[in-house]
Amino acid sequence: MENPAITDHEINPLIAQRWSPRAFDSKLVEPEKLAQLFEAARWSASCFNDQPWVFIVATKDDTVNYQKMLDCLIPFNASWAQLAPVLGLVVAQKNFKHNGKPNAWGEYDAGQAAATLALQATALGLVTHQMGGFDAEKAIATFNIPETAKPVAAIALGYTGETSNLPSDLQERETAPRARQPLSSFVFTGEWGSPSAFL
Numbered sequence: 001m002e003n004p005a006i007t008d009h010e011i012n013p014l015i016a017q018r019w020s021p022r023a024f025d026s027k028l029v030e031p032e033k034l035a036q037l038f039e040a041a042r043w044s045a046s047c048f049n050d051q052p053w054v055f056i057v058a059t060k061d062d063t064v065n066y067q068k069m070l071d072c073l074i075p076f077n078a079s080w081a082q083l084a085p086v087l088g089l090v091v092a093q094k095n096f097k098h099n100g101k102p103n104a105w106g107e108y109d110a111g112q113a114a115a116t117l118a119l120q121a122t123a124l125g126l127v128t129h130q131m132g133g134f135d136a137e138k139a140i141a142t143f144n145i146p147e148t149a150k151p152v153a154a155i156a157l158g159y160t161g162e163t164s165n166l167p168s169d170l171q172e173r174e175t176a177p178r179a180r181q182p183l184s185s186f187v188f189t190g191e192w193g194s195p196s197a198f199l
């Protein structure tokens, strides 16, 4: 299934096509495609070109590490993400590499890398679903994440599957139209709350 954004202005189709489904096919993702996803993330912009992101990845054929990752998700997310052939964690390193000082933009940069990965996934016919619903403390302990790094999100990825495989409440959410706030609510000029004239 696809669920492209109905946009108010024309945008690149890749951006409109990216979405976050919960129905995944069991088909494994080809290793070359996985490498391409992280290559895309690698070329994200970052403050001081610090590249503070780290991805911890588990594929379903690696049953031990996949289960460890699945166990870090909150039960709601685990209920549907267990269908995904790949699960991952996005981790942000807290300190700059060049001077060891706190990097206030680490999570911002890790998010950009994840967004870039999501678009590359779309280009490759894959889908991604990012999740805040995971147990960070458990992830830190499970994957031996150092004190100098913070897990910020989980990601499920793979090929889309049949919506009918989802429980009925999730089927409804899967097929609902995608919604966004209007541009005038977040693009301002002059002062906060004053929509820009070009909108």
Ligand SMILES: Cc1cc2nc3c(=O)[nH]c(=O)nc-3n(C[C@H](O)[C@H](O)[C@H](O)COP(=O)(O)O)c2cc1C
Pocket: 018, 019, 020, 021, 077, 129, 130, 131, 132, 133, 134, 153, 178
């Ligand atoms: C940081 C982040 C955390 C999210 N957490 C969850 C989550 O825990 N569970 C879930 O089902 N979806 C989660 N989502 C998916 C969002 O609900 C989804 O991106 C949003 O509804 C917009 O839909 P779209 O991605 O299809 O455009 C998360 C997305 C992001 C970026």
